[in-house]
Amino acid sequence: MSKTTTYVPRLKNKYRKEVVPALQKEFSYSSPMQVPVLQKICLNQGVGDAVADKKLIDSAINEMTTITGQKAVATYSKKDISNFKLRKGVPIGVRATLRGNVMYEFLDRLISAALPRIRDFRGINDKGFDGNGNYTLGVTEQIIFPEINIDKVSKIMGMDITFVTSTQNDEEALALLREFGLPFKNQKTK
Numbered sequence: 001m002s003k004t005t006t007y008v009p010r011l012k013n014k015y016r017k018e019v020v021p022a023l024q025k026e027f028s029y030s031s032p033m034q035v036p037v038l039q040k041i042c043l044n045q046g047v048g049d050a051v052a053d054k055k056l057i058d059s060a061i062n063e064m065t066t067i068t069g070q071k072a073v074a075t076y077s078k079k080d081i082s083n084f085k086l087r088k089g090v091p092i093g094v095r096a097t098l099r100g101n102v103m104y105e106f107l108d109r110l111i112s113a114a115l116p117r118i119r120d121f122r123g124i125n126d127k128g129f130d131g132n133g134n135y136t137l138g139v140t141e142q143i144i145f146p147e148i149n150i151d152k153v154s155k156i157m158g159m160d161i162t163f164v165t166s167t168q169n170d171e172e173a174l175a176l177l178r179e180f181g182l183p184f185k186n187q188k189t190k
Contacts, residue, residue: 009104011180019179026175036133036167036176041098041106043068044075045142045159048092059154060094067145068106072096109145110161111181117144123185126174133173135163 015038023035047060057074064072075093098106115121118139128136140158143150165173178184 007101009101009108011104011108012101014180015104019176022179023172023175027172036165036172038103038107038163038176038180039099039166040164041103042095042162042164043072043098043159044093044095044162045157046093047157049155054091056155057091057094060157063142063148063153064094064096064159066147067142068096068098068102070096070098070102107180109147111183113146114139114144115183117146123183126184126186129170129173131170133165133167133169135165135173135177137161137163 020032020035023029024032027035029035043064045060045064047056049056061072061074072094073096074091075095077088077090077092080088115124118141124137128138130136138158138160141156142148142159143153143156163173163177165176167173167176174184
């Protein structure tokens, strides 16, 4: 009988072997089950110009699907706003929610390939926490992701990436994301 090995993402192994013991020591948790967990990563991209050009939504869905490795869905307006020529039910954005192995793979690509490609990159700001242990990072160009072919991009757009953790404390969430390898500007030396 041959034993089949299932694939486990690199950051999932890192969480089990390095992050849990480090945070357990730092915050003196009595059990490894108390250590915060990265529950999901939500990507959101507003495409305001899609009111005039419907093809922008299709290209945004294709780009986000390529970036995440998971099918992205359109978001629709909830009400009419005449100043923006917006009608209820018109697609105005794209979103994707990543969990499990897909989430760890995306995080790995974000840390190792995408963030270093940002022009004049000196680290990400640690002021994006919401008070409940969630962190939101704004990216100004989708072309920082190596999966995107720059020649096929119709319009350069930014996106928000939200990291949802199981803790309600920003300090613990910051320590968790820092242990995963997110390059915050104000790194404290160990």
